[in-house]
Every structure is written in structure tokens, then in C-alpha cells.
Amino acid sequence: MDEAPRAGFARIFRGPAFTPVSPTEVAVLDDHLFCVDPAGTVARVLAADDPEAVELLAHHRAAGTLTEAAPGQYFLPGFVDLHVHAPQWPQLGRALDRPLGDWLMNYTFPLEARYADPVFARQVYTQLVENLLRQGTTTAMYFATVHTQASVVLAEICADRGQRALVGKVTMDDRSSNPDFYWDADTASALDGVVEFIERVHGLGSGGLVLPVVTPRFIPSCTDRALAGLGEIAARYGVHVQSHCSESDWEHQCAFDRYGRSDAESLDGFGLLTGRSVMAHCVHLSDRDAELFARSGTAIAHCPVSNAFFADAVLPLRRRLDEGLEIGLGTDISGGFAPSVRTALREALVQSRTLDHGADPGRPAPERGTHDGHIVLEEAFWLATAGGGEALSLPIGRLAQGYAWDAQLVDTTAAGGLPLFDVRDSRDVLDAILLVSGAEHIAGVWVAGRRVIGD
Amino acid sequence: MDEAPRAGFARIFRGPAFTPVSPTEVAVLDDHLFCVDPAGTVARVLAADDPEAVELLAHHRAAGTLTEAAPGQYFLPGFVDLHVHAPQWPQLGRALDRPLGDWLMNYTFPLEARYADPVFARQVYTQLVENLLRQGTTTAMYFATVHTQASVVLAEICADRGQRALVGKVTMDDRSSNPDFYWDADTASALDGVVEFIERVHGLGSGGLVLPVVTPRFIPSCTDRALAGLGEIAARYGVHVQSHCSESDWEHQCAFDRYGRSDAESLDGFGLLTGRSVMAHCVHLSDRDAELFARSGTAIAHCPVSNAFFADAVLPLRRRLDEGLEIGLGTDISGGFAPSVRTALREALVQSRTLDHGADPGRPAPERGTHDGHIVLEEAFWLATAGGGEALSLPIGRLAQGYAWDAQLVDTTAAGGLPLFDVRDSRDVLDAILLVSGAEHIAGVWVAGRRVIGD
Structure with a gap:
């Protein structure tokens, strides 16, 4: 018997799930296993009635590395x-x-x-x-x-709390368009500060969880020299850019x-x-x-x-x-x-x-x-x-093989329960989750396989 | 000493409060007493530093008929x-x-x-x-x-749960515009049903808490005879009317x-x-x-x-x-x-x-x-x-003398707390309550002086 695939999974998540598969199409996965590797990536998705699933469930249940949705709970991407x-x-x-x-x-x-x-x-x-x-x-x-x-x-x-994040130190160096109590005092030190910031974030050792972003507030608050400098820094470090x-x-x-x-x-x-x-x-x-x-x-x-x-x-x-x-x-x-x-x-x-x-x-x-x-x-x-x-060009936002296990578990029975008296199919449940549920219905949140909210 | 006014209050609510006083004006009442009579109506509003307030507080605290907002809690109309x-x-x-x-x-x-x-x-x-x-x-x-x-x-x-309500049995008697599985089978019995409904609601003994409403679904779903009949019933009983x-x-x-x-x-x-x-x-x-x-x-x-x-x-x-x-x-x-x-x-x-x-x-x-x-x-x-x-032509929707004590107590510290780091004045708090708070921040709800949510 080949033990390798099972041993390769750090944890298995089992339950019904909703995930986008294209801008116009949602996959409704009624009872599935999401097998997450030690890096927090989904390595395998299979239906619970797949013969292999039985074995995997037994193994991970015994090992205490199985997380199962309770009745009324559904996994969604974070x-x-x-x-x-x-x-x-x-x-x-x-x-x-x-x-x-x-x-x-x-x-x-x-x-x-x-x-x-x-x-x-x-x-x-x-x-x-x-x-x-x-x-x-x-x-x-x-x-x-x-x-x-x-x-x-x-x-x-x-990084400490476990949220995937892209963080930018803001650049706003145009003296004429920013308030005298809040701006970058000069362009050169503003750009030096951005470089320092990028290097310090890279040095955090977050394993790619937290990324630095080049961040001119918007064109009206920056000098041309700063904007050009930020473009060069973005190219040199290959980092994300954000602005308005x-x-x-x-x-x-x-x-x-x-x-x-x-x-x-x-x-x-x-x-x-x-x-x-x-x-x-x-x-x-x-x-x-x-x-x-x-x-x-x-x-x-x-x-x-x-x-x-x-x-x-x-x-x-x-x-x-x-x-x-x-x-x-x-x-x-x-x-x-x-x-x-x-x-x-x-x-x-x-x-x-x-x-x-x-x-x-x-x-x-x-x-x-x-x-x-x-x-x-x-x-x-x-x-x-x-x-x-x-x-963001990141493998997130879907519950699918090759994507990070960045997920939320929505409990439709929490906080008095979503009004789901008359459900014809799971799509009805998704409608209510997306349009009616609130933070009070979230039973768990995971980022890169690590539980960050819930027991 | 005149004990009558104090004895006349069933309960006193003390705390800061926000209430509209006109469509464009909000009263910010920083520490006030709302004295509610046995019928659930606010009989008196006074500042906590009013000399009379001290006596009232002592009396009602001893009697166990004082409800005080905790720090970070604010009364608003329901x-x-x-x-x-x-x-x-x-x-x-x-x-x-x-x-x-x-x-x-x-x-x-x-x-x-x-x-x-x-x-x-x-x-x-x-x-x-x-x-x-x-x-x-x-x-x-x-x-x-x-x-x-x-x-x-x-x-x-x-009536049982204590929500103030106006309830309408719907009229939709036009055979041509309603589905064959859901409509008023004939106009006369539809109108009879409305009269019966009004009389049964009047007979509930809710003390005016629950009122019947004449309710044609909308013109396209009703015959002229039904619409005219409903107008007559509304006039005869002096009840509310609703439609689209x-x-x-x-x-x-x-x-x-x-x-x-x-x-x-x-x-x-x-x-x-x-x-x-x-x-x-x-x-x-x-x-x-x-x-x-x-x-x-x-x-x-x-x-x-x-x-x-x-x-x-x-x-x-x-x-x-x-x-x-x-x-x-x-x-x-x-x-x-x-x-x-x-x-x-x-x-x-x-x-x-x-x-x-x-x-x-x-x-x-x-x-x-x-x-x-x-x-x-x-x-x-x-x-x-x-x-x-x-x-609705009802004395509700304000925390003011002569209005029903239909109120909610919002706890800005609940559920992780509203983000209120930097409050300049109470108006900042109202902004956050109205735009950011949710049901999870409600610590209590009262209707006609009766507590219907909370301990």
C-alpha cells in the first residue's frame, strides 16, 4: 500500500463547499475532501464517496488532522x-x-x-x-x-496573526498638494524609505504570506521624480504596485x-x-x-x-x-x-x-x-x-487543487440561523450565504492551511 | 415630599441617547433619565444632573426599576x-x-x-x-x-412576543392576474375575510400593540369591486392601509x-x-x-x-x-x-x-x-x-416625552467593538452606530417599555 500521498497531507477538510471556477460559474461540491499539504496548498480534491476517501478519512481521523463541517456548515474561499x-x-x-x-x-x-x-x-x-x-x-x-x-x-x-497581506508604505511627496503636517519631507528620502520598507518586509520571514507594495497615494500627491523612482523600484524588486x-x-x-x-x-x-x-x-x-x-x-x-x-x-x-x-x-x-x-x-x-x-x-x-x-x-x-x-496574481480565492487553503467555514445555523426553510438545491444556500449572512455566521477561517479564527 | 411623580414611573432608563427631533436634527443627550409610565410611554426626560434626578435614581435603584447603560452603551429609538x-x-x-x-x-x-x-x-x-x-x-x-x-x-x-406590528391579510382577487394556486377565490369572501381579520386582531387584546391593515396587494392583482370594498372597510374601521x-x-x-x-x-x-x-x-x-x-x-x-x-x-x-x-x-x-x-x-x-x-x-x-x-x-x-x-401616525421613533419607550440599547464595545479610537464628540459615535454597527451590537430592545431582547 502506498502511504506517501496520505502522509503528504498535513490536514484534510471535509464538507460541502462552494467555489468559483470561472467568473460566471460556481462549483457546488456536496461532500468533498480537501487535502492540504504542509505548505498550506490544496494538493488534492476528491468526493467523499471516492474509494480513496474512506482510507484517507480513517487515517486523518486517527491522526487528529481531519476538520469536518458540521451539518449546515459550508466551506467557501476566504x-x-x-x-x-x-x-x-x-x-x-x-x-x-x-x-x-x-x-x-x-x-x-x-x-x-x-x-x-x-x-x-x-x-x-x-x-x-x-x-x-x-x-x-x-x-x-x-x-x-x-x-x-x-x-x-x-x-x-x-505575519504574526496569519493574514495574507500586501502592504504599502505610502508615497506623497509633492509639497504643494499635501498638508504641512503629513507628507514625505523630501523625495530622495521618500524613495529610500520605500526601498527600506520592501527589504524589511522581505526580511520578515513570512514565507511569502506578507508582500510589500509600491504605493504612490495617487498622481496628484506625488512629484514626477517620485513617480518615476517608484516605477523603477517596482521593476527592480518585482513587487506589486497599488494606487488610485x-x-x-x-x-x-x-x-x-x-x-x-x-x-x-x-x-x-x-x-x-x-x-x-x-x-x-x-x-x-x-x-x-x-x-x-x-x-x-x-x-x-x-x-x-x-x-x-x-x-x-x-x-x-x-x-x-x-x-x-x-x-x-x-x-x-x-x-x-x-x-x-x-x-x-x-x-x-x-x-x-x-x-x-x-x-x-x-x-x-x-x-x-x-x-x-x-x-x-x-x-x-x-x-x-x-x-x-x-x-493579485496569487493562487488564492478558489477551493481547488494548487490553490492556497485560504478558506472560511460558514455556519448557516449560527446566530439564529439563516432563513433556509425551503431549500430546493445547494444553490439556494449559496444565495443566502452571499446576500444575507454576516461575520456572526463564520465558524472558522484558515489562511495557508493555518486556522486563524475559530477553535 | 411629593411621591406621586416617582410612584407614577414604572421604570427609569439612564444613559446617553441619540434621538431625532426633526428630519435634519439629532439630539445628543449625554446622560439623561427617561421616566416611563406603566403604559410604556415616556412621561419625563431629564438630565442626570437635574436635582430631581438624584432622588429618582435612588428611589428606582432601591426598587429595582432602574436600567442603566454601561460605559460605551447608547440608547436609540427602535x-x-x-x-x-x-x-x-x-x-x-x-x-x-x-x-x-x-x-x-x-x-x-x-x-x-x-x-x-x-x-x-x-x-x-x-x-x-x-x-x-x-x-x-x-x-x-x-x-x-x-x-x-x-x-x-x-x-x-x-402580540405575544411584544413587537409593535401592523398586519395585513392580503387581498388579490383578480382571477386574470393571479396564479391559479394562490388567489382570493371570490371577491365577496375576500372582503368578508378582511373584515373577519380586522375584528379578530381587534379582539386580541394587545392594547393597541398590534393593528390590522387593509392590504390590497396592488392594483394589478385586484378587481375594482375589491378595491372599492377595501376603501369602504378602511373608512368604516378607521384602520391603516398599505399597498404598492x-x-x-x-x-x-x-x-x-x-x-x-x-x-x-x-x-x-x-x-x-x-x-x-x-x-x-x-x-x-x-x-x-x-x-x-x-x-x-x-x-x-x-x-x-x-x-x-x-x-x-x-x-x-x-x-x-x-x-x-x-x-x-x-x-x-x-x-x-x-x-x-x-x-x-x-x-x-x-x-x-x-x-x-x-x-x-x-x-x-x-x-x-x-x-x-x-x-x-x-x-x-x-x-x-x-x-x-x-x-404610521403613531407616537414612536423618538426618545421623547409622550412617545412610547420603543428603544434599542447599542453597545459599541460588543463583538470586538466599533472602531472608536479618536472620538471628538458624541456625534462621531452616532456616525459609527448608524453606518457600521450590526445586530451583534444590540444589548437590549424594548417595546412600550417591555424588554423584548436582552437579559
Whole structure:
């Protein structure tokens, strides 16, 4: 008898599961085994009635390395949150009625300036990471602040707590466009700080769990020299890049005024649109900008909640998906008030329909909306999981062979139970999990095979 | 010493509180006493540093009739949900991607037909009422089904469990527009059933906690004879009326095709727009319809989540508020996927902004939206509480003298705590409660002074 495959699995997870297999298709796996290797990767998926499964179950049950879903529990991929301003956690939900300038200058920037204090940073970031894990967010892409030390603290907390994370020390060195209490004092030291940050994150020994990200806040807050320098650093280290792109009418126009070309073209000119780039919002991309995104492999972090407050319009999600762009979801803490990718998923559905049918009942129906279609629930699930994984070029967001076991176990019987009286098939259960469940229904969360939430 | 006022209070609630005082103004009461009489009405509100407060506190503490907020806890009015299809609870979140006809004929109507069985009704409605109370919904306006017995069961459960409720047995007697497995078999017995239902609810002895509502499903599902009969019954018994009005382009057009006038005008012609009428959706009202609403005292149940799926447009909320219409919020279970008025509040904010700035980034900004303004958080709070109370002409939705003690106690430290690191004033706390908190932060709920959730 060949013992090797069994001995090769560190743990087996057994239960029903939902996983995206394409942007429009969900696999409903009714009773399956997910065999995870010591590196935390799914090495094998097989149905529980496969003859081999019986043996594997016996072996791992005896060894205490079997995790079984209880009745009413379902495995899903963990959520991928592509856009989080970590330092803004203390003001989540606050002051969103204020105009952007007021919100930035009187709330956001004074708060971000406080992360000069690494003790404050550790206190906030510890709570943030804990909260996002409880929400089922197994991967988060973070903007930190300009402060190297506090940014490293965030990376350390993610590594210690076991959240997969992409962390960026923010660059904002243009003296004319940043507040005098919060900016990079000079360009050379800003770039040196980014290099130092990348090397310190690489030195954490997180086994690739936490990755550094080159992070110009956005074009309007950076000098050309900084933008060019960041493009070079990104190429030299092969790291991810994140920024904001064409979020609002104002931001979209800024690049035209400064460079005579679009925000996307300008970022590309600085070497900042790569296969590892994720740009937040992108509501106002032209179709030509979208082609540039597709060609360069740049992904969109779609942040529907904050877009309602700051973007002046709705992302044409149906169109961008049809163009084959890589797209995932972002909470945009704290431009968005909701810490959960679940809420972003729901709001993406709602806004996609609103764009399609239109908003103003004072216009006749044919002139009201774009009438070019909306996304469906399968696609929203994709965006929240596998779409985020593809955006990051990481093997995450699916429960499938070769992917990391970054997973959540949803208990439909918890917290009074989801209303599932009349279930015809498992797809009904998925509808309720995606649209109705909350963090209180999460019974367990794993990242790279390690349990990070639950007993 | 005059003992009468103290003896007259059944219980005193002490703590900080937030309550709307007008559509645009919130009172922040930092440490106050709310003195509730034996009928469950707030008889007196006074600051804790009022000399009389000391005596009252001592008296009620000794008597064990003092409830004090712990640090981090705040009293708010309970939520008022103006539009709930109670029988649809088992399919919450399900099949919303389906077109309306499919959703009704293959999901909703077959499910509603099952309430011919009062045992099934009791099972579902018990869970529904429990869940809504946990969400902080102290008052709900319910559509039940055509079944008299099952509708009475819902009223009984609300009375027993202590939820303030307005319950309607649904009328849908037009043979041509309803499915053959679910409709009122004939008009006369449908109307008799409504009268029987009203009298049985009046006979429950709930002390006014549960009220019957005349409930034509909507014009397209009723005969003229039924609509006229319902108008007469509403007048004869002086009860509330609820229905749907101009929800979608299709529904808005139906009345023109049938009567040559609008849905609102048609409802009015049958005597169904009264000071106690609440109409769901109303997205496509003309300005003349809105004047009719204002004149008759008819209220709008704004259901932003379900509107995204079924209404073809966004309610012009800013305009309707400025016209002085009575407006509250509805979850529209299960046309909406969220059981909480909190979600409706947030979605009302989001959609109001979307209508204002517009959705399609392909249009120039000036042509994109209505640019006539959006609501702010204070108004969203009003809609979820006092606005709902005014819509129902009931003394609820405020923590103020003469109003019922229908209240929720929100614990900002529960479930890991709301992110409140940096609070400048209590208004910051209210922002986080309204935009970030969930049912898991509710430490207690009271209706008419009776504790219905919590120890």
C-alpha cells in the first residue's frame, strides 16, 4: 500500500463547499475532501464517496488532522479585499457626509499623521487585522502611511496573526498638494524609505504570506521624480504596485491638466501599470484606458460603497468584465463604511443594476440607464474571491487543487440561523450565504492551511 | 415630599441617547433619565444632573426599576420597518437575479400559497419576529398572505412576543392576474375575510400593540369591486392601509392602461389614500401624485435595496422630503435581501447620492445626475425611526416625552467593538452606530417599555 500521498497531507477538510471556477460559474461540491499539504496548498480534491476517501478519512481521523463541517456548515474561499486604508480604521463610518477636501484635511490626514507613533499603529492595526479576519477576509491589500516603522508594524502584525497581506508604505511627496503636517519631507528620502520598507518586509520571514507594495497615494500627491523612482523600484524588486486611478471627475481631470493624457496613461508612463498592479476605483477610465489595463495586466479594485460618496459615478462593471479586465473588490476603509467584502459584493450587485436601468425616474426608461446589462450573483462571488486572487496574481480565492487553503467555514445555523426553510438545491444556500449572512455566521477561517479564527 | 411623580414611573432608563427631533436634527443627550409610565410611554426626560434626578435614581435603584447603560452603551429609538412581506422570510436573499415574473410565479407565489397551513405559518413567523426584534426593529408593517388564519397567527405572535406590528391579510382577487394556486377565490369572501381579520386582531387584546391593515396587494392583482370594498372597510374601521404604488415602470403604466390615470390617483379614487396609508416604493410618482400624497397624508415606504432589483430607478428622496411627504424605510423582505433597517438606512444614503451625481461615467458630469441634492446621515436616521413613526401616525421613533419607550440599547464595545479610537464628540459615535454597527451590537430592545431582547 502506498502511504506517501496520505502522509503528504498535513490536514484534510471535509464538507460541502462552494467555489468559483470561472467568473460566471460556481462549483457546488456536496461532500468533498480537501487535502492540504504542509505548505498550506490544496494538493488534492476528491468526493467523499471516492474509494480513496474512506482510507484517507480513517487515517486523518486517527491522526487528529481531519476538520469536518458540521451539518449546515459550508466551506467557501476566504474573501480578498483589494483596497484598505489601514490607518483610517479608527474613523470607519465617520464624516462621510463631509466634502472630500474637508474629509481629507480635517479627518483623514490628521489621523494618518498620528502613525508617526508606532505604539498607536500597533494598537490600531492589531484591532483592524483581527476584525478583518473575523469578517472572513483572508487576504487584504493595505495602504499604510508614509511612516516606514508603522508600515512595518502592520506587515509584522499580519505575519504574526496569519493574514495574507500586501502592504504599502505610502508615497506623497509633492509639497504643494499635501498638508504641512503629513507628507514625505523630501523625495530622495521618500524613495529610500520605500526601498527600506520592501527589504524589511522581505526580511520578515513570512514565507511569502506578507508582500510589500509600491504605493504612490495617487498622481496628484506625488512629484514626477517620485513617480518615476517608484516605477523603477517596482521593476527592480518585482513587487506589486497599488494606487488610485480616475476615481472621480476631479482626479480623472488632474492628469490631463498636468500631462495632457489620462491618469492611466500617466501611471503607465511611469512604469506603474504592470501585471502586479492594482488600481483602486477606475470609475472614469476611457475604453482606451481599459485596453491599457488589459494589455498591462493591471487590475481594478472595485470599491462600490466608497464610490457612492467620492467617485461621482458608478463603475461600468459589466462592460469592464466583458473586456476581460482583472477585477476584484475593495472595502476602501474608510472611504467606505463597511469592513466586510460581503457588503462590497452586495453593493456591487446593486450598483451594477442601477447603472443598467438608470437612476432618474424623471427620464423615460430607454434614456435612463446604459441598458448594457448587469452582473449576476455568480460574478459578484467571483469578484470577492477568485477575481481578487487573479488581480493579485496569487493562487488564492478558489477551493481547488494548487490553490492556497485560504478558506472560511460558514455556519448557516449560527446566530439564529439563516432563513433556509425551503431549500430546493445547494444553490439556494449559496444565495443566502452571499446576500444575507454576516461575520456572526463564520465558524472558522484558515489562511495557508493555518486556522486563524475559530477553535 | 411629593411621591406621586416617582410612584407614577414604572421604570427609569439612564444613559446617553441619540434621538431625532426633526428630519435634519439629532439630539445628543449625554446622560439623561427617561421616566416611563406603566403604559410604556415616556412621561419625563431629564438630565442626570437635574436635582430631581438624584432622588429618582435612588428611589428606582432601591426598587429595582432602574436600567442603566454601561460605559460605551447608547440608547436609540427602535427601528420602524414600513414594508415586510412576512411569508417571504424563508426565501430571503434567494433568486433575486431572476426576472420579476419568474421570481413571483416560481418562487414567491408558491411559497405564499403554503401559508394555507397555519402550522407552517407559526413556524416561519415565530422565527421572523424573533429575528427582526434582534435587529432592533421595534415596529414592523407586515403583508401576510390571503389566508385569514395564518394572518391572525402572525398578529398573535407579534402580540405575544411584544413587537409593535401592523398586519395585513392580503387581498388579490383578480382571477386574470393571479396564479391559479394562490388567489382570493371570490371577491365577496375576500372582503368578508378582511373584515373577519380586522375584528379578530381587534379582539386580541394587545392594547393597541398590534393593528390590522387593509392590504390590497396592488392594483394589478385586484378587481375594482375589491378595491372599492377595501376603501369602504378602511373608512368604516378607521384602520391603516398599505399597498404598492408606482414601484416600477410596468406598475406605473398599468393604472394608466386600466383607468387612464396614475396609480396614486386610482388608489385615491378607491378611498385608499388616507392619513393612515403607507405605500411601498413610489419610485415613479409624478409631482402631481406627490401632491396627492401630501394632501391625503399618505406616506412612502422607501425600500432602497429591493428598488435596485425591481423598481427600474431610484426614488427621488431629496425632492420628496423637501415636498414635506411622510417617508420611512422598508426592508421589503424578500424583494430586498437585508432583514435590517440599518441596511436600508445605508442604502438610502448611497442611492440618494447616486441619483444626485448620476451613475453613467460615459455622460459628462452636468448631464449625469439630477444635481438637486442628496440626503445626509441625520435624515437617514430620521427615516429609520421618527419618519416611520410619522408615516404610521403613531407616537414612536423618538426618545421623547409622550412617545412610547420603543428603544434599542447599542453597545459599541460588543463583538470586538466599533472602531472608536479618536472620538471628538458624541456625534462621531452616532456616525459609527448608524453606518457600521450590526445586530451583534444590540444589548437590549424594548417595546412600550417591555424588554423584548436582552437579559
